[in-house]
Amino acid sequence: MHPETLAIYQSRMADANAGAVVPPISLSTTFEREADGSFPHGHIYSRSSNPNRDLLETALAQLEGGFAGLAFSSGQAATMTLLLALRPGDHVILGDDAYHGTPALLEELFHPWGLTYTRVDFTDLEAIRSSIHENTSLIWIETPSNPLLKIADIQAIADLAHNAGAWCACDNTWATPILQRPLDLGCDVVMHSTTKYIGGHSDVLSGALIFREDGDFYQRVRRYQTLGGAVAAPFDCWMLLRGTKTLTTRVKAQSATAMQLAQFLHEHPAVEAVHYPGLESHPGHAIAQKQMTRFGAMLSVQIKGGSDAAMAVAGRVQLFTRATSLGGIESLIEHRASVEGPNTTTPQNLLRISVGLEHADDLITDLEQALNALT
Template sequence: MHKDTQAIHAAMEVANQTPDIVPPVHRSTVYEIDKEGRSEGDWHYTRLENPNRVQWEHVLKVLEEGEAAAAFSSGVAAASAVLQALRPGDHILIPEDIYAGNRRLVKEVLQPWGLEADFINMTDLDNIDRHLKENTQLIWVETPSNPMMNIMDIEAISNLAHDNDAVVCVDNTWPTPVNQLPLNLGADLVVHSTTKYFGGHSDILGGAVVTKQENEFFEKLRVVQRIGGAVPSPDDCWLLARSTRTLPYRMRGHNENAMTLARYLQDHPKVEKVYYPGLSSHEGYEVAQRQMSGFGGMISFLIGGNRDQAVDIIGKAKLISRATSLGGVESTWEHRRSSEGPDSQTPENLIRISVGLEHPDDLLEDLEYALG
């Protein structure tokens, strides 16, 4: 089935023993054990498993075309579980411009725990090859990257990683499975902040990992999920599955609006450079064309000025909200450097915009006012 159909029907395919078209929310934290005793696979305790999480994880694995999924309470919790499935002393490679929250996770939590990590330029395959070590167990890919929109070749990196017995995990939060399917390009795992486009309305926190195969590595990750306990509530799972029913249609709107705004910004006299993989001027355009079916709702651009001028432009908008997250139906933007902390490599004159689903003419008018 097409993604539009899968997004609507997948949640109703499992763990729904009622005639309800919309599965109910199961808020109970415990389940009655059979008088003959508990058997493998029985519902037991909601941290370990519950019907709404099973339904939500089924939607995720179907859309990403994987074998299994594990849902978490946030995107960083999902990323943490992937890295905790490794062992102290293991080495990983990470993009130098990785999402700031995951950068802090690695530097402040997992490196002190014993993980070895190198932050490198991953747009250059030879550079990745040079940084591989005997103990390299995982290569983390984020494409497009946040916020510089660097494009990494998932298939080429996966081939290189597998030749060296390493796992590839792709952060697919920005593209979503509507625009990019990393598992079909050779990646082993996909991670999401489902807070963003899956939720789509800026009102649900969540994360997820989807695996190409239910193998030993994923089982370790599942243990981290169930024993560590950073799981979403039944209500959050229900809301995420509900919101995902409109994901394919929403993403088409995000894609179209973002392309319209990117072309406008590219021609604006106060804009130095636009980072959007759908523009032929983007350095990663050819790779993006090959591995993406749509280019997402995120744009970064440099204004001709300094930090104060960038902040001033953001403050003038009447419609586009000043906020740090992304993926909602409403458009938001921010001076990204201010959100990232002392390790940020983001230019001081960069603005990142999450293009929402408002009418594009209204967004263009607001941009013209703010930039003018």
Template sequence: MEFSTRIIHEDNIKDGSGAVMSPIILSTTFERGEDGINYPGGYFYSRYDNPNRNALENKLAKMENGATCVSFASGLAAATNVFQSLKSGDHIIIPDDTYFSIRSILDQMFAAFGIRYTLVDMTDLAGVEKAIQPNTVLIWMETPSNPSLKITDIEAIVRIAKKHNCFTVADNTWATPFYTKPTDLGVDITLHSTTKYLGGHSDILGGALIFKNADERYERIRAFQKLGGAVPSPYDCWLLCRSLTTFVARMPIHSNNAMQLASYLEAHPKIERVLYPGLTSHPQHPIAVKQMQNGYGGMLSILVKGDRSSALKLADALNLFTHATSLGGVESLIEHRKSIEGEASPTADNLLRISVGIEDIKDLVEDFKQALEKI
């Protein structure tokens, strides 16, 4: 079956009632068999496994063409479990413009355990290879990056990683499997904040790791999930599976709207620069063409002419774009990232990150038109 058909029809829960939609199994515990040892239903405690979580993980693994999936209560919980799978003294390479909370996790949680990292511009392949140390075990990618939308050549980074016996993780939250499948490009683990486009409605918190192979690291991370307990609730798993049924319908609208809005803003005299991989002006546009299909995503960033004040005024003057954190919902959002990340952030003061929703593009452009006239 085709991608969209499989998401809707495969791995759903059948309980014998004839319900068309999968039920929510809220029970935290499950009955033992007559022998008092085994569990005929395959489940014994919801921290370890749950029918709704099992259905979700099967769907996500297939969406990314992976062997298996481990889901979590948030995207950062998923990232934390990857870092927990390392050992003291290990070294990581991460993008110089990675999602700022990744750096915060490493600085505040893992530095005391002897895990170190180097920030590298992932578009500089020679720089990536030069940053590899004898104890480097992991190269972390994020493409498009948050919030500067750099595009990493995934296959090239995978080749470097294999050459130096490193494993790879790609944060695919922004590209989603609709546009890019890192597993097909050789990545070992694909990460998602399922809060974003996979959830799609700004009402679910979750994360997931999809593994190319069900290897020893997968087994270790699966054990961390079960023992650590940072698992999504049955309701969140059910809600996310519900959201996935409209995933293929939503994503083309996000991308088409973002492309049109980016083109409009790039030509506006009050905008210094537009960062969007679908524009030919983007420095990694050829790489985006090579590894992104079906469009270039629903995220873009703009640099407003002026300073922080100018950027904040523009965000405040918009009516349809809500000034709020997060992204990937059907509604359009805009955010001044520097003020949320703090002064240590490398993000420019005049940068606004835009999550383009699925409203009518004419209304979105008109909203920016009236807002730009006010600054």
């Protein structure tokens, strides 16, 4: 089935009580045994499984083309649980441009625990190859990257990982399974901050891992999901399932608008650089064309005049909301370096934009008036 159909079909559940079309929310934390001690519906305790979580995990696995999904209380909880399934002494390779919470986890939590890691430019395959050690167990891809939208060649990097006997994971939050399917390109695991596009309305915090196939690594992570207990709540799963039903329509519309904004910003005299893989001038454009169906709804723009000019533009917009996050129906803008803190490597004149569902002309007019005030 096509993604549009899968998103609807996989979120259905037969309701024996009332025949409800929309799956009911199952808030029960525990489930009744039969007289012989068996569990006829497969559920024992909600930390282990829940009807709403089962539905969500199945739907996400179907959308990504994977064997199974695991839903967590946040994207960070999903990433942390995956890293916990590695061993002290293992080595991880991560891109030099990535969501700042991922290297923070590695540095503050897992490095003292015994993991080592190397950050390299993921647009340089030779740099990745030369960073692989005998103890490299995981290569973590993020493409498009946050916040510079660098494009990594998923298939080529997955091949490097597998040739070295390592796992390959991809943070697919920005692309979503509608635009990019890393499991089809050789990745073993996909991570989503489902808070973002899959939820789609900035009102639910959650994360997910989707595995390409069964095996020891998957079983270990699944066991840690239950032991650690950082699982998605039933109501959150219900909200996320609702989000999957409109995911395709939302992401296609947002991506089309983002392209128009990128083209406008690329031509504006107050703009130093636009980072958007849909532009032919983007260094990763050809690879993005190969592995993405569209170029996404995220873009970053560097403003001439430094940090003060960037903050001034963010302060003048009227339709964009100045807020951290992305993937919702409302357009957001933020000065990313100030969010990431004193150790950031993000350019001080960079604004990160998450494009929502407003009309493109209105968003362009808003950006134009904010930028024109600089000139």
